[in-house]
Amino acid sequence: MDIKTYIKENQPRFFEELFSLIRIPSVSSHSHRKAEIQQCAELWKKLLLQAGVDTAEILPTKGNPVVFATKIIDPKLPTVMVYGHYDVMPAEPLELWDSPPFEPEIRDGKVFARGADDDKGQSFLHAKAFEYLIRTNQLKCNVKFILEGEEEIGSPSLEDFCRKNKKMLKCDTILVSDTSMLAADKPSITTGLRGLGYWEIEVTAANRDLHSGIFGGAVANPIMELSKILGQLIDKDGKITIPKFYKDVENVSKKERDLFAQIPLDEEEYKKDLGIKHVFGEKGYSTIERTGIRPTLDICGIWGGYTGEGSKTVLPSKAYAKLSTRLVPNQKFNKIAPLVEKHLKKIAPKHIDIKITRLHGAESYVCPIDSKAYQAAEKAYEKAFGKKPLPVRRGGSIGVIPVFEKVLGIKPILMGFGLESNAIHSPNESFRIDLYEKGIETIVEFYHQYSK
Amino acid sequence: MDIKTYIKENQPRFFEELFSLIRIPSVSSHSHRKAEIQQCAELWKKLLLQAGVDTAEILPTKGNPVVFATKIIDPKLPTVMVYGHYDVMPAEPLELWDSPPFEPEIRDGKVFARGADDDKGQSFLHAKAFEYLIRTNQLKCNVKFILEGEEEIGSPSLEDFCRKNKKMLKCDTILVSDTSMLAADKPSITTGLRGLGYWEIEVTAANRDLHSGIFGGAVANPIMELSKILGQLIDKDGKITIPKFYKDVENVSKKERDLFAQIPLDEEEYKKDLGIKHVFGEKGYSTIERTGIRPTLDICGIWGGYTGEGSKTVLPSKAYAKLSTRLVPNQKFNKIAPLVEKHLKKIAPKHIDIKITRLHGAESYVCPIDSKAYQAAEKAYEKAFGKKPLPVRRGGSIGVIPVFEKVLGIKPILMGFGLESNAIHSPNESFRIDLYEKGIETIVEFYHQYSK
Numbered sequence: 001m002d003i004k005t006y007i008k009e010n011q012p013r014f015f016e017e018l019f020s021l022i023r024i025p026s027v028s029s030h031s032h033r034k035a036e037i038q039q040c041a042e043l044w045k046k047l048l049l050q051a052g053v054d055t056a057e058i059l060p061t062k063g064n065p066v067v068f069a070t071k072i073i074d075p076k077l078p079t080v081m082v083y084g085h086y087d088v089m090p091a092e093p094l095e096l097w098d099s100p101p102f103e104p105e106i107r108d109g110k111v112f113a114r115g116a117d118d119d120k121g122q123s124f125l126h127a128k129a130f131e132y133l134i135r136t137n138q139l140k141c142n143v144k145f146i147l148e149g150e151e152e153i154g155s156p157s158l159e160d161f162c163r164k165n166k167k168m169l170k171c172d173t174i175l176v177s178d179t180s181m182l183a184a185d186k187p188s189i190t191t192g193l194r195g196l197g198y199w200e201i202e203v204t205a206a207n208r209d210l211h212s213g214i215f216g217g218a219v220a221n222p223i224m225e226l227s228k229i230l231g232q233l234i235d236k237d238g239k240i241t242i243p244k245f246y247k248d249v250e251n252v253s254k255k256e257r258d259l260f261a262q263i264p265l266d267e268e269e270y271k272k273d274l275g276i277k278h279v280f281g282e283k284g285y286s287t288i289e290r291t292g293i294r295p296t297l298d299i300c301g302i303w304g305g306y307t308g309e310g311s312k313t314v315l316p317s318k319a320y321a322k323l324s325t326r327l328v329p330n331q332k333f334n335k336i337a338p339l340v341e342k343h344l345k346k347i348a349p350k351h352i353d354i355k356i357t358r359l360h361g362a363e364s365y366v367c368p369i370d371s372k373a374y375q376a377a378e379k380a381y382e383k384a385f386g387k388k389p390l391p392v393r394r395g396g397s398i399g400v401i402p403v404f405e406k407v408l409g410i411k412p413i414l415m416g417f418g419l420e421s422n423a424i425h426s427p428n429e430s431f432r433i434d435l436y437e438k439g440i441e442t443i444v445e446f447y448h449q450y451s452k
Numbered sequence: 453m454d455i456k457t458y459i460k461e462n463q464p465r466f467f468e469e470l471f472s473l474i475r476i477p478s479v480s481s482h483s484h485r486k487a488e489i490q491q492c493a494e495l496w497k498k499l500l501l502q503a504g505v506d507t508a509e510i511l512p513t514k515g516n517p518v519v520f521a522t523k524i525i526d527p528k529l530p531t532v533m534v535y536g537h538y539d540v541m542p543a544e545p546l547e548l549w550d551s552p553p554f555e556p557e558i559r560d561g562k563v564f565a566r567g568a569d570d571d572k573g574q575s576f577l578h579a580k581a582f583e584y585l586i587r588t589n590q591l592k593c594n595v596k597f598i599l600e601g602e603e604e605i606g607s608p609s610l611e612d613f614c615r616k617n618k619k620m621l622k623c624d625t626i627l628v629s630d631t632s633m634l635a636a637d638k639p640s641i642t643t644g645l646r647g648l649g650y651w652e653i654e655v656t657a658a659n660r661d662l663h664s665g666i667f668g669g670a671v672a673n674p675i676m677e678l679s680k681i682l683g684q685l686i687d688k689d690g691k692i693t694i695p696k697f698y699k700d701v702e703n704v705s706k707k708e709r710d711l712f713a714q715i716p717l718d719e720e721e722y723k724k725d726l727g728i729k730h731v732f733g734e735k736g737y738s739t740i741e742r743t744g745i746r747p748t749l750d751i752c753g754i755w756g757g758y759t760g761e762g763s764k765t766v767l768p769s770k771a772y773a774k775l776s777t778r779l780v781p782n783q784k785f786n787k788i789a790p791l792v793e794k795h796l797k798k799i800a801p802k803h804i805d806i807k808i809t810r811l812h813g814a815e816s817y818v819c820p821i822d823s824k825a826y827q828a829a830e831k832a833y834e835k836a837f838g839k840k841p842l843p844v845r846r847g848g849s850i851g852v853i854p855v856f857e858k859v860l861g862i863k864p865i866l867m868g869f870g871l872e873s874n875a876i877h878s879p880n881e882s883f884r885i886d887l888y889e890k891g892i893e894t895i896v897e898f899y900h901q902y903s904k
Contacts (some may be wrong), residue, residue: 029762090764096661153762180666194665198763207727209548209878213646213778213848214632217690217748218739220732223773224686224751231683234676238669275659280672280803287670296669299676300766305753306774310481310605311650311811312542313776313849314752314877321675322758324765326665351732359763396665397765425766426661 003444006132007437014128014436015111017047019104021086021120022113028064028087028153037064037149040086044147045069051127052134053145059165061157064149068168071134071143079142080450081171082130083400083412084123084178085151088115089425096427110430117431118424122177122417123147125436129443138444140451144171148400151178154196154360155399162407173373174404175446177439179394179416180424184435186264187385189377190414191367192292192393193401195327197337198300198360201226201344203319204353209305212315220351222319223304229347229354230299230321237283240297240325242343248330252293263288263392273421292393296326322359326397333361362399373413376449381415384442415442455896458584459889466580466888467563469499471556473538473572474565480516480539480605489516489601492538496599497521503579504586505597511617513609516601520620523586523595531594532902533623534582535852535864536575536630537603540567541877548879562882569883570876574629574869575599577888581895590896592903596623600852603630606648606812607851614859625825626856627898629891631846631868632876636887638716639837641829642866643819644744644845645853647779649789650752650812653678653796655771656805661757664767672803674771675756681799681806682751682773689735692749692777694795700782704745715740715844725873744845748778774811778849785813814851825865828901833867836894867894 007014026040027033041064045056048069056069064087072079091101091114099105104113115121126145133139146169148158162169179190205222206215235241252260265288271279281290290296304319306312327336341356348354368374369391381389404412417439423429459466478492479485493516497508500521508521516539524531543553543566551557556565567573578597585591598621600610614621631642657674658667687693704712717740723731733742742748756771758764779788793808800806820826821843833841856864869891875881 029760029764031761090758090760092758092760093661152764196665196765198765200763205728208875208880209545210726211848211872211877212748212750212752212776213648214743214846214872215726216750216776216778217733217742217746218731219726219728220730221750223754224682227679227751227754228683230676231680274662274667274671276657276671276803278672278803279670280801281669290669291666294669296664298664298668298673298765298767299679299757300664300764300768301757301759302675302679302771303755303759305751306542306544307753307755307772308481308542308544309483311652311774311776312481312604312752312877313648313650313750315750316752319754320759322763324664324668324763326668349732351728351730394666396663420663420666423660425663425764428660 001136003132003441007440018121018124021124022104022115023102025102026087026149027090028150029090037087041065041067041149044086047127048145051131061161063157066149066161067145067147069145071139073139073142077141078172078450079144079170080447081144081146081169081174082126083174083176084126084147085119085149086123086147087149087152088118088120089152093427098428109434110432112428112430114429116429117418117422118429119151119178121431121436122439125177125417125439126175126443129440129447132444133447139447141447144169151398151400154362155403158400159403159407162403166408169408171410173450174410174412176398176401176412176414177416178398179396179414180418180420180422181416182264182390182392184419184432185387187381187387187389188392189374189381189389190394190416191369191391192329193365194295194397195331195333195364196360196362196397196399197325197327197333197340199323199340200357200359201321201323202355204317206315206317209317210315212313216315219315222316222352225349225352226304226319226321229344232347233297238281239283240295242339244339245295245336248332248335249295250293250329257289260288260292261286263390293328295328295331298324300324327364329364329366331364333363337361362397363402365401365405367411367414371411373450376446377413377415379449380442380445383445384438415446417442453588455584455893459892470573470576473576474556474567475554477554478539478601479542480602481542489539493517493519493601496538499579500597503583513613515609518601518613519597519599521597523591525591525594527594529593530624530902531596531622532899533596533598533621533626534578535626535628535856536578536599537571537601538575538599539601539604540570540572541604545879550880561886562884564880564882566881568881569870569874570881571603571630573883573888574891577629577869577891577895578627581892581899584892584896585899591899593899596621603850603852606814607855610852611855611859614855618860621860623862625902626862626864628850628853628864628866629868630850631848631866632870632872632874633868634716634842634844636871636884637839639833639839639841640844641826641833641841642846642868643821643843644781645817646747646849647783647785647816648812648814648849648851649777649779649785649792651775651792652809652811653773653775654807656769658767658769661769662767664765668767671767674768674804677801677804678756678771678773681796684799685749690733691735692747694791696791697747697788700784700787701747702745702781709741712740712744713738715842745780747780747783750776752776779816781816781818783816785815789813814849815854817853817857819863819866823863825902828898829865829867831901832894832897835897836890867898869894
């Protein structure tokens with residue numbers, strides 16, 4: 001039976017299985033979701049055993065557990081390890097969802113749910129491609145699965161886990177489906193990821209909320225001071241103003257920039273889709289470059305004072321923000337973090353207190369395109385999509401990818417099947433059903449190509 | 453029976469009555485509290501009738517109803533009208549209260565609750581002073597009570613109500629207890645109030661929340677842009693940067709500023725109480741001047757993006773802020789509002805959309821100190837507190853005070869008994885029981901002095 005027929009015949013069961021994963025709100029950044037995290041790991045173990053692995057275990061880490069499964073055909077054959085994550089981003093703001101985030105719904109040929117793409121959906125493709133190869137006796141290499149529960153909070157426990165289990169995790173290549181393609185008809189393989197720094201900032205003025213009429217103008221306003229601090233971090237040309245921030249940024253050659261310019265991006269279409277009149281970013285770089293090869297700084301959240309309906313005159317005691325930076329190759333998080341923190345403290349005025357908490361740090365990643373695994377992936381996409389995939393550097397960060405490189409010595413291949421329009425991390429996350437199917441076909445073909 | 457004995461003998465009942473008012477969460481800025489607003493108005497009507505008025509009614513306005521009550525002894529005698537409000541500020545953030553905001557609790561000689569001071573507590577003093585005068589046959593003038601339910605949202609319906617009911621509201625003086633004194637042993641009468649402008653600002657970048665790794669650096673961040681806009685509104689010297697904002701500000705003479713300098717303010721104590729190392733405000737003015745005679749600009753609230761636990765990388769679609777200005781005499785809200793709005797639009801960059809909603813506007817107020825009513829008030833404080841009260845201009849705003857002046861031609865006397873430490877508009881609002889008692893004594897004495 002060919003893979004297309006297999007998918008068609010088993011589609012209702014596939015959805016049932018995927019939906020059972022999605023229905024568990026395994027939100028790693030919410031500490032009250034520990035039970036759901038465990039429940040989701042257990043379901044994955046069960047589904048992998050049903051798909052045909054020999055062994056599947058839930059292994060403890062310092063944080064959320066790892067699901068690890070193996071199918072060893074012959075120790076002499078090469079081993080492919082599939083990495084994915086079973087945790088998801090918070091679904092808030094809930095009121096912006098058209099259907100409940102943890103009750104998957106099929107509309108317009110798409111599955112809508114938190115995790116439909118990132119990464120329950122994309123991890124699931126691997127389980128189903130593997131199942132097909134097992135049931136049709138076509139698997140010609142060993143396979144390991146590692147699914148973690150802390151990717152969305154920066155994989156804080158996985159480096160330690162990898163170091164302690166190097167032998168168990170030994171493999172020849174690592175496949176990861178946690179990225180997106182340029183477009184449904186423009187397949188691409190992600191060959192670069194940005195690193196990440198994430199902080200929470202707390203600004204305190206007075207020790208309690210005050211009446212803004214009685215104290216306003218005499219006591220500093222923490223929201224105003226936080227706004228001034230944040231507003232200074234990027235200048236009018238979109239440049240980050242933190243001293244030495246750009247120091248280690250890779251100097252991309254004219255030739256490489258010319259190649260970037262060939263990546264198709266219809267800027268009018270892009271703006272229309274986002275509902276914006278103008279793009280905005282670092283002067284002197286194209287939109288593709290700004291999101292791929294240049295570091296960025298974003299404020300992911302801000303809050304303080306009265307945020308309810310109508311007016312309340314208050315001079316708040318505190319204001320907060322969540323600040324993130326995306327780092328490019330050569331920029332080391334451990335070097336950038338103190339620069340950011342020192343600068344924030346330096347520009348904070350003396351009439352307020354500032355507290356900076358480091359929440360998350362990840363290194364950047366670059367993948368070579370001449371490896372056996374990359375070339376197998378390239379051929380697999382070409383077969384499934386009818387087009388050779390473009391190598392593309394993307395702006396996102398997957399904390400564990402550089403860890404695999406550092407600890408296991410393997411450069412993972414990022415075979416993503418998402419789309420930017422899938423709205424991962426946002427309300428109404430979705431995944432196109434036709435791309436689920438093409439994803440499974442591509443992965444099956446990868447195994448054929450890689451085992452040749 | 454003297455007033456001290458009367459208070460002592462009736463104290464348990466007084467608390468019971470006041471607490472029954474406080475237990476009703478009559479929050480005017482929450483539209484779902486309409487039932488509680490009505491319930492509170494009805495309770496006031498009942499309490500005023502019990503206190504001895506001849507008539508009491510609940511009268512409709514365009515918004516929340518007004519409670520109006522009268523005691524006419526002889527139409528030829530002068531009439532005192534007491535103004536108060538039965539609505540309260542929202543109690544949020546609830547987690548900062550040591551006891552539930554709408555369940556009054558007595559601790560350390562104080563009543564703790566939302567409205568304990570502002571303005572259920574202070575309005576209640578008038579009802580009890582009146583009750584004493586009635587029950588002891590000492591009232592020698594006519595009395596009217598007007599209690600409104602929209603003070604905390606800027607009294608949007610009261611001007612219209614006053615215009616339509618000028619005859620009913622006819623009186624010789626208006627007493628208002630909705631302000632504070634310099635200190636428990638430093639009585640003062642508020643002779644000036646600042647005006648108020650209040651806006652909500654909404655900044656929109658993309659039409660949906662985006663992945664900050666994929667779009668960050670290419671699409672404007674609305675929190676960053678809002679921060680930049682807000683941060684520009686006040687310069688490093690604490691001056692408001694909106695063009696022409698200070699144009700109509702009253703130029704206070706050297707002599708008057710010398711008088712201000714005599715108002716006692718222990719700045720070290722002030723800073724210690726607020727937990728701050730430095731005061732901050734407009735350069736060239738003292739703390740008392742900054743909060744009394746100078747206009748100010750505050751951000752009362754801000755929100756946008758991810759504000760939950762831990763980290764979520766998101767490039768939000770929208771960010772919001774609540775902006776307020778306090779205006780001084782001669783600054784007219786209707787002239788200032790377009791300046792503020794025009795400037796915000798002007799400094800907003802083209803790559804975002806800005807929406808500005810006017811929520812609230814009130815004029816400033818100045819009260820002369822040579823009127824019969826002011827002098828009666830002065831003597832009353834002197835008798836109750838043993839010290840002549842200082843005339844003080846305060847930073848707060850009471851929207852209806854300039855309306856009474858404009859429509860009824862009466863300059864209200866602001867006989868406040870609160871303290872700045874009462875934390876009105878903040879968590880753990882309180883009122884000292886000894887000042888409740890002194891407040892009632894002062895008001896009783898006012899009637900004696902005014903009727904001489």
